[in-house]
Amino acid sequence: MTFQVTILGSGSALPQPGRHFSSQLLTAGHECFLIDCGEGTQYRLLEQKFRPSRLRAIFISHLHGDHYFGLFGLLNTLSLGKRTEELYLFGPKGLGDILTEVFRHSSTRLSYPLHYHDLDADNPGPIWSTPTLTIHTLTLRHRVPCTGFVFREKSRARRIIKEKITLDMTYEHMRLLKEGQDVYDKEGKLLYTYEEYTLAPPKPRSYAYCSDTAYLPDLVPYLQDVDLLYHEATFLDDLTERANKTFHSTAAQAARIAEQSNIGKLLIGHLSSRYLDSDASLLEARSVFPNTFMAAEGVTFEIAAQ
Ligand SMILES: [Zn+2]
Ligand SMILES: [Zn+2]
Incomplete structure (x- = not known):
């Protein structure tokens, strides 16, 4: 069964050529999920030649614009495409109200059932189960309520x-x-x-997504042995003070979380626009956790079955 993550956008708050706003496409067998939906995400899906009708659910980590401003356009486009399949949406408290207002003022009636579920960032736990996966939330530490997600394959038969x-x-x-x-x-x-x-059945695989967060060792027990971890790495270590103040992490801090959690592979992204290339961030993270890669736009990371 396919289990892979395609990076659609990995930029931070300011637009930059070649770095798009946060969004990832997770594919588990026939099920496809979108994680965050920054501005322009629907164009990234087109570039990937992805049929949006295949989307089963969307998960939004928090209400900073770089993580969800693409949602209105995508939901509207799905409706213009006459989608009829139901779509699940998980997001922070307030997102349901925002969508209701946007659709009310634009007289938009969606062509498909949208099942919206509020996430309580302070009460992490299981939120959903599909035929292939279970999904748990994590409490991240950011300037607004922010949720991480852990996607785990269900164990299969012998x-x-x-x-x-x-x-x-x-x-x-x-x-x-x-x-x-x-x-x-x-x-x-x-x-x-x-x-x-x-x-014996193959070992269940797992993927964890930690979008904007300050360095948070409390996450370690929840990330133990995850196969692939995405963790933001907005700053380099010389700006640790600034990272603390703005509730973001440095590349070294992201790598420390990966190392302590004994994860398989680390992806870093959400680099500040002050860093024109990602070499220094990658070098810094790899000095702590060698199996680190950049969550670069358009790249797919597969989690192989063992
Ligand atoms: Zn952000
Ligand atoms: Zn943020």
């Missing part, structure tokens, strides 16, 4: 070893084996053991 299937094996036998149960006949005689006839 896999039958095809070469070992016999003509006597029924569908029910296979179901039990896949569940990790041994199979007995009516007299109680052991027919098949799950250990001999199946392989």
